[in-house]
Amino acid sequence: MAKKIIDLSSITIDKLIVHDIPKHKKSEKIITPSYSEQESSTTDGMRVFFKDKITAALSGKKSFKICIDPKKDSPVPLYIKNILKKDDDSFVSDSKKIADRLLVSQDGVNAAGILLVISGKISDKNACIILKLERDKGIQLELNTETNSFDLIDIENLMLTQKTKIFKVVLFIQRDDFGVKYDGFLTDYQIDMKAKKEIQTFFMDDFLGCVPFQDPKFSTQKFYNYTRTYIDTLEDEIVKTKYTQDLNSYIQKNQGTVSPREFAEDYFETPEDKDNYKRYLVEKGFSFDTAYLKDAALIINKIRKITITFENDISIIGNKGTIDDKVQLIKLDNGQHKAEIISKIKNVI
Amino acid sequence: MVIQDIVDSWRNDEPIYGKIGNCVTKVIKNHISEYEILPEISFRTKELLSIVKKIKKKQCEGAYSYENLKDKLGIRIICTFESELDIVDKLLRDYFVIEKAEYKKANLDFNKLDYQSNHYDVKIKSELAEFKSIKKYFDYVFEIQVRTLNQHAWANAAHKLSYKQDSDLPSDIKRKLYRLLSLYELSDQEIEAINNHLINENKDNINGILHKVEGKIYKYAKVDFDRETTLYILSKFTEFLSSDNIHKIQTEIESFININDKKIRKIFTENKIRFHEIPFLTQPEIFIVWYALENFEFCLTDNWNNYFDPSDLEQIQTIWGKNLND
Numbered sequence: 001m002a003k004k005i006i007d008l009s010s011i012t013i014d015k016l017i018v019h020d021i022p023k024h025k026k027s028e029k030i031i032t033p034s035y036s037e038q039e040s041s042t043t044d045g046m047r048v049f050f051k052d053k054i055t056a057a058l059s060g061k062k063s064f065k066i067c068i069d070p071k072k073d074s075p076v077p078l079y080i081k082n083i084l085k086k087d088d089d090s091f092v093s094d095s096k097k098i099a100d101r102l103l104v105s106q107d108g109v110n111a112a113g114i115l116l117v118i119s120g121k122i123s124d125k126n127a128c129i130i131l132k133l134e135r136d137k138g139i140q141l142e143l144n145t146e147t148n149s150f151d152l153i154d155i156e157n158l159m160l161t162q163k164t165k166i167f168k169v170v171l172f173i174q175r176d177d178f179g180v181k182y183d184g185f186l187t188d189y190q191i192d193m194k195a196k197k198e199i200q201t202f203f204m205d206d207f208l209g210c211v212p213f214q215d216p217k218f219s220t221q222k223f224y225n226y227t228r229t230y231i232d233t234l235e236d237e238i239v240k241t242k243y244t245q246d247l248n249s250y251i252q253k254n255q256g257t258v259s260p261r262e263f264a265e266d267y268f269e270t271p272e273d274k275d276n277y278k279r280y281l282v283e284k285g286f287s288f289d290t291a292y293l294k295d296a297a298l299i300i301n302k303i304r305k306i307t308i309t310f311e312n313d314i315s316i317i318g319n320k321g322t323i324d325d326k327v328q329l330i331k332l333d334n335g336q337h338k339a340e341i342i343s344k345i346k347n348v349i
Numbered sequence: 350m351v352i353q354d355i356v357d358s359w360r361n362d363e364p365i366y367g368k369i370g371n372c373v374t375k376v377i378k379n380h381i382s383e384y385e386i387l388p389e390i391s392f393r394t395k396e397l398l399s400i401v402k403k404i405k406k407k408q409c410e411g412a413y414s415y416e417n418l419k420d421k422l423g424i425r426i427i428c429t430f431e432s433e434l435d436i437v438d439k440l441l442r443d444y445f446v447i448e449k450a451e452y453k454k455a456n457l458d459f460n461k462l463d464y465q466s467n468h469y470d471v472k473i474k475s476e477l478a479e480f481k482s483i484k485k486y487f488d489y490v491f492e493i494q495v496r497t498l499n500q501h502a503w504a505n506a507a508h509k510l511s512y513k514q515d516s517d518l519p520s521d522i523k524r525k526l527y528r529l530l531s532l533y534e535l536s537d538q539e540i541e542a543i544n545n546h547l548i549n550e551n552k553d554n555i556n557g558i559l560h561k562v563e564g565k566i567y568k569y570a571k572v573d574f575d576r577e578t579t580l581y582i583l584s585k586f587t588e589f590l591s592s593d594n595i596h597k598i599q600t601e602i603e604s605f606i607n608i609n610d611k612k613i614r615k616i617f618t619e620n621k622i623r624f625h626e627i628p629f630l631t632q633p634e635i636f637i638v639w640y641a642l643e644n645f646e647f648c649l650t651d652n653w654n655n656y657f658d659p660s661d662l663e664q665i666q667t668i669w670g671k672n673l674n675d
Contacts, residue, residue: 009670044622052667059671185673271647289671
């Protein structure tokens with residue numbers, strides 16, 4: 001089956017329901033979410049607003065592909081499947097059960113939140129979108145015509161503003177609709193880096209019952225290899241050296257994902273380099289606009305050190321982040337390169 | 350028919366013609382933009398006094414009644430270019446039953462100068478879904494006049510001067526009138542020629558790009574745009590985009606828009622309620638921004654903040670979205 005485009009601009013929101021998930025400790029068994037018993041009514045303006053927020057979150061640098069894992073004990077995939085089938089009668093009850101699971105998955109560390117479950121479409125195919133938002137407070141200005149001055153009014157239950165960033169959003173699709181082997185896309189800015197060995201989030205793992213589409217070890221390796229190959233196509237050896245070291249540094253950063261877009265934006269020096277990199281990855285079929293959960297196990301030896309070998313058989317070996325800072329590389333008019341190191345010789349092997 | 354009968358008939362008919370005028374104007378406005386033109390379209394129902402006067406005047410020439418009067422509702426379409434008259438003609442034939450069509454220019458001898466415009470006596474094609482709300486008025490005849498801006502200017506002036514070709518004016522005044530009329534006709538042709546030149550000859554400059562996208566904003570947003578803003582933005586684009594990229598825009602923008610037609614339609618329909626919040630959406634350069642985002646994103650985004658408001662680009666990018674399975 002030919003791949004059909006999953007175009008974020010084509011999202012439509014058909015139904016939306018909101019449930020309130022209180023903060024609680026695991027020991028507090030009797031707490032339940034505050035449920036909505038019916039769908040929320042929304043205006044065209046609200047739907048466009050929600051769509052903007054969802055699109056911005058999913059097209060960011062932290063969105064990655066996920067698969068439902070039948071081995072996980074979360075019941076949420078079942079309810080999601082119902083929603084994807086557009087089972088109108090069970091939408092409210094399914095969303096309530098999803099809220100129940102979120103409550104169970106959260107512990108005292110997780111903030112209280114608002115759960116939004118959306119039944120809609122993307123590229124004319126059924127979609128289910130789930131957002132977790134945090135309740136906020138605000139102050140509103142209101143002009144008092146009697147005193148001709150502004151009154152300040154407390155707003156207690158602020159859900160979403162133009163500037164609010166959505167930290168957790170997931171979009172589910174049906175594989176057959178798009179000819180893909182994954183079930184959706186997740187953006188989670190709060191991936192737990194403490195559980196570094198097996199990167200997990202309570203939201204993806206315990207709540208949604210999902211796993212990353214690709215094994216993070218392989219996707220990180222692929223990202224590294226493709227990016228290195230692209231960098232090797234560049235003509236300027238000094239730029240090539242800088243970008244290679246940047247890549248090593250980027251992969252060793254203390255964050256749970258790698259993203260080609262993020263790498264390009266943060267490290268490539270010219271827009272042309274960024275555009276060519278994007279084009280290169282798209283040609284290779286490696287998504288530029290999704291992130292990949294990071295596990296550098298398969299490339300750790302490549303990224304720890306960088307070696308520059310000159311034609312005269314002299315090599316310079318540097319550790320993480322050292323070449324750029326401590327070796328000055330200059331291109332000479334005759335095409336050769338001059339490397340300058342100012343330091344004290346520690347030892348000779 | 351006595352005057353009271355005319356008054357009674359018009360009291361009954363006037364709101365109906367008003368409804369027809371409203372609906373027909375909307376339908377024409379909506380569909381004509383598909384042809385990437387944006388003529389001025391308006392309607393009026395005739396004043397009771399004008400109806401009475403016209404019937405009385407016509408009755409002096411022969412039998413004439415209230416029913417014979419076809420312009421109780423008049424719809425006027427004023428086009429910028431003469432060639433647009435043919436486009437409107439095609440659209441009118443698609444949506445209306447033409448009872449009578451009068452192409453005044455075609456009926457003029459080569460050595461005659463006179464008022465030129467197309468007049469149609471029409472009825473709605475009631476089977477069309479667009480006319481569902483006025484379906485029951487399928488047998489109401491009304492008039493549609495189609496003119497260029499120059500023809501309109503001449504018609505207005507001639508009306509004020511009460512000019513008639515056969516009037517007994519001194520020959521020097523007649524000569525003045527004929528000279529003036531020929532200028533209007535020439536002006537229409539020259540404007541058309543200049544427009545064609547801009548479209549066909551200046552392909553590699555700002556005007557060339559603008560001509561490729563301006564009609565598209567009529568088609569999708571169905572509103573007019575601010576030309577000064579467009580020219581300013583396009584001139585800034587040429588400062589930071591390479592000539593290679595400008596050439597790509599020139600050669601590929603139309604096919605890009607066609608390929609993304611469905612997506613673009615959805616975007617405009619969905620965001621119509623907030624055009625005032627995102628004015629960029631009603632400017633033709635929006636298509637160039639979207640094209641650039643797809644083809645040389647960073648050449649655009651890395652330079653944007655030096656010239657324009659970053660929040661505009663953020664909003665435009667969000668609306669355009671991303672293909673997640675690229």
